[in-house]
Amino acid sequence: MPPTSQTLTAERILEATEEVLRRHGPAKATVVDVARALGVSHGSVYRHFRTKAALREAVTKRWLDRTSERLARIVTAGGSPEERLRAWLAALFEAKRHKAGDDPELFATYTVLTDENGTVVGEHIADLTGQLTRIIEAGTGSGAFMAPDPAAAARAVFHATGRFHDPGYAREWQRPGVQEEFEAVVDLLLRGLTSP
Amino acid sequence: MPPTSQTLTAERILEATEEVLRRHGPAKATVVDVARALGVSHGSVYRHFRTKAALREAVTKRWLDRTSERLARIVTAGGSPEERLRAWLAALFEAKRHKAGDDPELFATYTVLTDENGTVVGEHIADLTGQLTRIIEAGTGSGAFMAPDPAAAARAVFHATGRFHDPGYAREWQRPGVQEEFEAVVDLLLRGLTSP
Incomplete structure (x- = not known):
């Protein structure tokens, strides 16, 4: 056909x-x-994409949305806020690691595209930290977390885990020991959120 | 003369x-x-440097040592372990931000040199995480921190603050709001270390 x-x-x-x-x-x-x-x-x-820039922006957004849509399901899933926060961070790391490891050339291509589409990346990061905020709010609501400003706490968690999702670190993600490093950071952040 | x-x-x-x-x-x-x-x-x-590689490695080490020597003074300074940990992380961020902001071309040059001198960089990071370990050990000794493995906790703190010392993020360091982002991450990590 x-x-x-x-x-x-x-x-x-x-x-x-x-x-x-x-x-x-x-x-x-x-x-x-x-x-x-x-x-x-x-x-x-x-008729669908009036410029090359619009087309490149749309394909970048589609690529980023594939990650955020998968993560959104964890926000509304069952489990305690702590379990969901761990699962969400692990899924983000896993998604990025797979994208980088399974098809390194396409990943490098999308790294070029994200560099030229700052607005789309900014919206993606706002979407992700918004998801994190909802999990942290659930935790403050249940008494599991202490975070006077859940949105600020979400941004801090996102920034503190950059090593495990920022494409600039992709080379590190295949090294032995990286999973333990990730878990040590997540443990420390979880203790920070549950601290009275 | x-x-x-x-x-x-x-x-x-x-x-x-x-x-x-x-x-x-x-x-x-x-x-x-x-x-x-x-x-x-x-x-x-x-007679001093037998190869170009040895010379470039030595100048890279000298540049990195300027940061670690300044930080080492904080490890042995007065103040509580919490104060020293905050001061140490702030001094690391400040040192890198100054290097990047005061002379961006030299910083870019050293970024090329550090990329080609992985061993020297590895030793520098081991030196820095060793300094952090000593502060965290002082805190576990005084009861201020709970960290069953201070060296692992030091690596986690170092990784979680990468956004504020890794040269790949240099572009972010002049943005408004970056100081608040830094403090939010440090607050969360400190709460994690002091958590029972």
Whole structure:
């Protein structure tokens, strides 16, 4: 079935964009490159994404959203706030480590894209620290955590665990001992949050 | 007084090496470049540093040592272990922020040098976490801190504050609000260490 027989949705364009990026690296992924990969006119792609910048921003957001959507499920899952906080931080580390380890070239490509899309990254970080805030609020509500300002505590936890989610540390994530380092930091932060 | 009339010490060579790096960037600082800057024969420099790699490693170590020597004074200073831990982390952040902000080009040059001198950097980090261990041990001794393994706790504190000393974050250090972010992380870690 030729691609043109399917409806050209934004999602199909973004899938094709990721494939173009995977094959040709971060310099590619213009509207024209993606139209060619889909076998459609570039006018069809322009109806969804009016500029190369808009297309690159949308594919970056889609990539980041895959992580935040998975983490959001932990916020509303069962378990104590402490268990959910541990599970959330472990899932964030795991998601980033997998992205970096399974397909290092695509990860490097997305690192270039995140560097050029500061607004999308800022929104992603705000989304993640918002999720952390909700877990910490649940803990202050139940008496498990002491945090007069849950949003500030969430940002502190996010910053203190940067070594385990910031792409700049990707080289460290395959080293032996990194899991123990992660757990030592999380233990210390959890003790800080539960401290009277 | 021409430079050759002074005794050519390793320290004078390293000072000249830093000056060569400051003026010409990380690609420079070979034994020959430095001999020329000092107005001496390269044979004289080779008596102190036998290879370009040895010279570059020594100048990197000297740069890192300037930070660790200043911090070492806090380890043995007066004040409670909590005060010393706060002062030590603040001094580390301050030292790195100054290095990055006062002379960004030299900082970028040293970032290249630290990337190529992994052993020296490893020793520097071991030195710093050793200093932190001594402060935490003083705190467990006085009952101020609860840390069954002070060396592991020191590494966790060092990792959790990476955002405020790792050169990869240098861009963040001039942003408004970074001091509050730093203090929020330190407060949380201190609560973790004092938690029963």
